[in-house]
Amino acid sequence: MPRRPESLLTFSPLYDSPVVGVRDYNCHIDRGGPAAEEHSADNHIVLMRHGTFCKHFGRRTETADVNQAVFFSKGSSYRVSHPADCGDRGTVFVIPPRLLTDIVRELDPTVDDHPDRPFPFVTGPCEPAAFWQHRELVRRLEAVEPLEPLWADVTALQVAADVLAAAFARHGAKRRKRxxxxxxxxxxxxxxxxxxxxxxxxxxxxxxxxxxxxxxxxxxxxxxxxxxxxxxxxxxxxxxxxxxxxxxxxxxxxxxxxxxxxxxxxxxxxxxxxxxxxxxxxxxxxxxxxxxxxxxxxxxxxx
DNA sequence: ATTACTAGGGCCTCTGACAA
DNA sequence: TTGTCAGAGGCCCTAGTAAT
CATH class of the missing domain: 1.10.10.60 (Homeodomain-like)
Known part of the structure; x- marks a missing residue:
């Protein structure tokens, strides 16, 4: 995730295993921006649970909100703005490169040609089932009760695979226009x-x-x-x-x-x-x- | 009395077809 | 590519009921 003033953007690790890392992020920045340019340090997927922000790339802008999954490609540059005063909060899924490529290969067989850029899009739909499953995962990770790591691994990867499939389904069906x-x-x-x-x-x-x-x-x-x-x-x-x-x-x-x-x-x-x-x-x-x-x-x- | 849920009907939005 | 029309479906409101 981006580096913004530390007191306004906080991360809490929720779960870590060899196959997936899950973090909660909470951003308190009010309306404003775009801020300074940021660079993504790794490939990760963000599912939001509250609020909204905009990612700017040159003249292009994409809006991230709770209906979207947001994809950050390693090394990509962008700027962030906040259209509302409510801040934003969500969940970051970090998947090791080799495993991520395995997931994407089923959706995009050409991924091995560009393994450093597995996401050919910035946002994709987050369907109700995926949103609910992600919410349940966070709820159980935040709860004090002990959690079965196998369940957490499978659920987190399933959420990631579901939002990736939905994003490829949407963006793969693009038609040519001017x-x-x-x-x-x-x-x-x-x-x-x-x-x-x-x-x-x-x-x-x-x-x-x-x-x-x-x-x-x-x-x-x-x-x-x-x-x-x-x-x-x-x-x-x-x-x-x-x-x-x-x-x-x-x-x-x-x-x-x-x-x-x-x-x-x-x-x-x-x-x-x-x-x-x-x-x-x-x-x-x-x-x-x-x-x-x-x-x-x-x-x-x-x- | 208050809160929460369900059913039915009217109206608005969505969408396919078509024209400019 | 954009705008319009008309039918279908779904949204939203009202009224009624159940639970506390």
């Missing part, structure tokens, strides 16, 4: 992601988002879907649901207030959408989070 149009569409979609990430709690229409990136609603819906494989509204809903999952995990107790705060029109709609996304109701997630808290508190009381 370079100018291609760049213009990318810019608009990335700008829309940034715009959405800083407005989770607002009631937005397709016209609002399209207007923010200066295009017609119909055309914008089309290019957004083409580039993300997700309709605009579904994308925003996922941002909201993943924010909700984090807040439930950190003790949010009023579901109605949480739903309204995240821009859902009603608690009922929030519950319904949450269950469809994660297969569990918000209250059951909150219950398991509070039981965990109680276990940890009682453990602290033990002498």
């Amino acid at each position: 370079p100018g149009t291609e760049a213009d569409h990318t810019d608009r979609v990335e700008a829309a992601k940034t715009w959405l990430a800083s407005r989770l709690g607002e009631r937005l229409t397709l016209e609002d988002v399209a207007g923010a990136v200066h295009t017609s609603p119909f055309h914008f819906a089309r290019i957004f879907q083409q580039r993300t494989n997700t309709p605009v509204h579904a994308y925003l809903t996922r941002l909201r649901l993943r924010a909700a999952l984090e807040r439930l995990g950190s003790g949010a107790d009023d579901l109605t207030a949480l739903a309204l705060d995240l821009g859902f029109s009603s608690h009922s709609h929030f519950t319904d959408t949450f269950r469809r996304e994660f297969g569990r109701s918000p209250s059951s997630v909150r219950l398991s989070a509070s039981r965990r808290t109680l276990r940890e508190l009682s453990k602290n009381l033990e002498v």
